[in-house]
Amino acid sequence: MPTVESSPAQGAVDLISNLRQLHGQFAAREQKVADFVAAHLEDISSMTIAELAGACGVSTPTVVRFCRTMGCDGFRDFKLRLAQNLAVSLQYLAPSQRDAQEGSVNAVDQVLGALYATVNVMRQQLDPERLDAAVQAVATAGQIVVAGVGGGSTMVAQEAASRLFRLGIPAVAVSDSYLLQMRAATLGKGDVLLLVSTSGEAGEIVSAAGVAGGYGATVIAITRPDSRLAQEATVVIEADLPEDPDILKPTASRYAHLVIVDALAMSVAQLRNEATTENLRRIRASLTAYHGRTGPQPLGD
Incomplete structure (x- = not known):
């Protein structure tokens, strides 16, 4: 399966969309990082690079490669951009508390x-x-x-x-x-x-x-x-x-x-x-x- 290890995502404006679009295209070890990040979006900002690498069972250079694949300069840049995404995206990602009754009326x-x-x-x-x-x-x-x-x-x-x-x-x-x-x-x-x-x-x-x-x-x-x-x-x-x-x-x-x-x-x-x-x-x-x-x-x- 081709990977995107040497072809970073263009830009890093919307990391959440990048995660979804690149799912299954990462190198095997980077995919472990991507899967963990996707399942723990709100936890990443408080983690160090060593903690993330340990949680994923990969090395810290692998985490850095993952961040660059996502279009970021490194782990610090990745954390900052992800936090910015989450600040405006959580209300769209969480289940909406809307009226149960639907219909045009x-x-x-x-x-x-x-x-x-x-x-x-x-x-x-x-x-x-x-x-x-x-x-x-x-x-x-x-x-x-x-x-x-x-x-x-x-x-x-x-x-x-x-x-x-x-x-x-x-x-x-x-x-x-x-x-x-x-x-x-x-x-x-x-x-x-x-x-x-x-x-x-x-x-x-x-x-x-x-x-x-x-x-x-x-x-x-x-x-x-x-x-x-x-x-x-x-x-x-x-x-x-x-x-x-x-x-x-x-x-x-x-x-x-x-x-x-x-x-x-x-x-x-x-x-x-x-x-x-x-x-x-x-x-x-x-x-x-x-x-x-x-x-x-x-x-x-």
């Missing part, structure tokens, strides 16, 4: 339950004065750039820009990190950079906040309190939201962020009532001319 109930719980937490955290400050800045903005990175934040940012342009305020959503830095640099006094970040730690978001703020723009952040982004923002709408431990449930925090965006847009619309009404009338007229329907309908949703 129960899934709807579970999603709604998470939505209600998260939005209720957000409602208790919301500071009316900060929301009012954000409304005033958006209502008088010359232009607005809305940004988020990652799946949920990107979707919320796109929705926010879609809401705001209908009110007659130039608004654009950005998710590309380089374009975000460029857009931030074009903003100035009277403009708004609206940032959505669950963690508040994404480097490109924090950097853009610093750039826009440095040129005098108002930086509004929907994010976790005391985060790096919160420290850079002019106005912080705090949302420190729990996530469900069930890894198969969708992230519920995006619902709370959408509620904040809708409340922000509605308040701005009410503040700019005359201009907003005329803008919405024009949009409705253009859509009617386009598809011919005149009954009640969403404005481009």
